[in-house]
Amino acid sequence: MHISQKLEQSRREHRATFSFEFFPPKTAQGVQNLYDRMDRMHDFGPSFIDITWGAGGRLSHLTCEMVKVAQSVYGLETCMHLTCTDMEKSKIDEALKEAYKSGCTNILALRGDPPREKEKWEATAGGFRYAKDLVKYIRDTYGNHFDIGVAGYSEGCEDQEDPELLLDHLKEKVDVGATFIVTQMFYDVDIFLDWVEKVRAKGITTPIIPGIMPIHTYAAFMRRATWTKCHIPPAWIEALEPIKNDDVEVREVGKGLVAEMCHRLIGAGILHLHFYTMNLAQATRMVLEELELTPDMETPLEKPLPWRPSLALNRREENVRPIFWRNRNRSYIARTQDWDEFPNGRWGDARSPAFGELDAYGVGLKGTNEQNIKLWGRPICIKDIADVFVRYMNGKLDSLPWSEAPISKEADTIHDDLADLNQRGFFTINSQPAVDGAKSSHPVYGWGPRNGYVYQKAYLEVFISPEYIAEVLTRIERDPDITYYAVNKAGDLKTNAPGDGPNAVTWGVFPGKEIVQPTIVETVSFLAWKDEFFRLGQDWANCYPSSSPSRYVIEDLMDTWYLVNIVHNDFRVPHGIFPLFNGLQVEYMEKPLHSVEVINGNETLNGDHSTEKPAINGAAAHINGTAHAITSSVHGVELKS
Structure with missing residues (x-):
């Protein structure tokens, strides 16, 4: 389902929703641990997740694989980041093809940051210079299959601090096909809401999703705020500085500060929050619980089926499953992902070659x-x-x-x-x-x-x-x-x-x-x-x-x-x-x-x-x-x- 459709649905119901961002870990064990964490965080009830893309697509294969697993195995509506940085057109085509095959219908199209070894951003020969060029190419190539998100900068970006010029660039991205906007992290609500008014004054009606960074430790909080050059309200420093060496207390106080910020956003009509999780669960969960947005026994997540449906492209309508894989959903999806057909939206022909050798499906012990x-x-x-x-x-x-x-x-x-x-x-x-x-x-x-x-x-x-x-x-x-x-x-x-x-x-x-x-x-x-x-x-x-x-x-x-x-x-x-x-x-x-x-x-x-x-x-x-x-x-x- 397109993210813009989910946002419109929550707007009609006047219901606050949220989403998570994850990044590909560097080790195989880290990837497996992140899958387990994504599985557990599914129960928090996010509308969608997104998975980042390294400069030059250094982890592109892993990003594509994680999108596929999140969509098909864990049933998480997933948005794939895609950047222009060091990306030839052939790499872009390959990534979009993989996303399409996995059932992904949402892309966050970014210019990207320069690689560490380069001081300034440069377009790759045969690649795309601006995010608007990437948006236009995706829209021209895939029509309306993908919902396309773009970045918004309420406090400027690294190589462009002119707010008016950034607004003009945002309008250009929307005009060529962008359907939602995700902002950089921020902590000053007044600055953000003032920027939203300026965006609307430009005639941009596209939904805006604020980027929320929970506070894990004081050092990480200060480092990320300094890196993005976002303004920290003085009251936040006053609250966190005296306890900066107590990580538990920092998370507790930070939970209240971030939750209060989110309350103000929701009160201003910003009904969707996007959490930069840093692949961690605790600080995000604490904020969501403070906001009373996590499901409980009285208001459980609405389940469309008694098992978690796959969101792979060819099985979104699947509505029947053998009970034997109830506790091993992952292996069931892996074994059946290559079935040729799903007649009448049912679970397919069990006599398929998918029931062949087990090794090909990775169904062994973890x-x-x-x-x-x-x-x-x-x-x-x-x-x-x-x-x-x-x-x-x-x-x-x-x-x-x-x-x-x-x-x-x-x-x-x-x-x-x-x-x-x-x-x-x-x-x-x-x-x-x-x-x-x-x-x-x-x-x-x-x-x-x-x-x-x-x-x-x-x-x-x-x-x-x-x-x-x-x-x-x-x-x-x-x-x-x-x-x-x-x-x-x-x-x-x-x-x-x-x-x-x-x-x-x-x-x-x-x-x-x-x-x-x-x-x-x-x-x-x-x-x-x-x-x-x-x-x-x-x-x-x-x-x-x-x-x-x-x-x-x-x-x-x-x-x-x-x-x-x-x-x-x-x-x-x-x-x-x-x-x-x-x-x-x-x-x-x-x-x-x-x-x-x-x-x-x-x-x-x-x-x-x-x-x-x-x-x-x-x-x-x-x-x-x-x-x-x-x-x-x-x-x-x-x-x-």
Whole structure:
């Protein structure tokens, strides 16, 4: 959606909105950390974000990639900076092409600062001299696909201090196609509002977005103000100077100063604020909370769908998604980004080649081995793994190998059931409670247009030991309201689903609309998720040395256990799935697979360093609606069920 359209919408509703600026970090780890931060800051509710462009496009590839990820994976409406500095026309064309392909519809066209090695700005041969030339070229080449923003300078810019001449240049940029204006940072509201009046007197009616720089530390505040030559009100210096060595106090006082400035802007009719975050969250969040602009339980973000939609160009209308990727949105988007078509705005053909090799989609485990071992410990038995899952259910872990985010508040109503099931050795991967007609405005379950109602079937995805797979599936077969899919690493699929078609597990009913069914379960996508699931488990095992008992116990689960998803098709039954596991407890949970020998501080398997696993005899017995005896050699112990 164009930024100018968002601004017009907030103006009609007389509602204050805001946006964030980020810049490409210098290291790969910095980029990943910024993605995580952008993901979290999405929940603050920005209208859009923008991503800066280095002089000469030194980080151009990274800028384009970050725009693509922000749009497609995180569902953030993104504006890409594009500068003339050291940019040949071919580079400009390539950048615009990448932005177009990623679904980006907003560009901030800038002349840019001179590279550090040059004292004065010079146009590149074959490039553009002024920002107005870049604006005109984008408009002539792409028509109205891009909303085009330009810079405004309320206190002059580095190489031009004549305010009248700067206003003339601004008018020229607007006349050739600019549709919104973003200003440099400032701290004096009176100077800014006086400049706005002069802009309007020039006949410029284009929306003006003020650039807001939160205060992180006193030194950074002074350095940036000096660099941009913006005026600092004397009262600000008086408030900050005495506490300049206390960063916490500076942020607290700075929060109040910046928030008061924003209140004055909003009161003057400037309803959108653009925050220069410096890739940091805390100071910006503090200002937004002071302004009461962040969502809370009473006024949650309005969600168009129960999952975050992608804003990639060819999937903005996508409104159906398999539930299996609920906790790994990033990998789902990556795997499906090259689908050839999205028929009827749905989620496409699961038989697409997109469900091929996993490596091409970057769906593996995040983090270094050291980080993951620190996070999930060194399990040597089933109980240790159960403890990891229980800690996650209790909010003491932020992620699992199969879930990139902390457990959702949606699980609160079934929390005790989930924790109990994991303690008994049945590891829950994904779940949702039954919902019978919650308002679409509900702070936890709500999504979609106002005055609607949403529904959910109870759903559970669980990892089950081979000693109990036959018993659990037999119990499921006895209940006509329950359908399931079960599969092991080898692909031995079992199901009682009536066909290969989708089973909607979430839907909404809204005024003036057909029923929307955004979340489904079906065969082909489940088998695709199965490959990813076992791959992630093996990635976890590979965090440990080959001789480690931790690697052995995790690999044993991956090689022998079953991934099962269960749907209770009567959405009026809140707890219809968990009774399937009544009386079941995985035995010998505290028994290590082998004794552990510690040599020079490192754990190894005592007496057997081979990678061969114990045989599972009969674990894949056929299920025909009745229980079968299964004798297995699991963890070196003979079991019967």
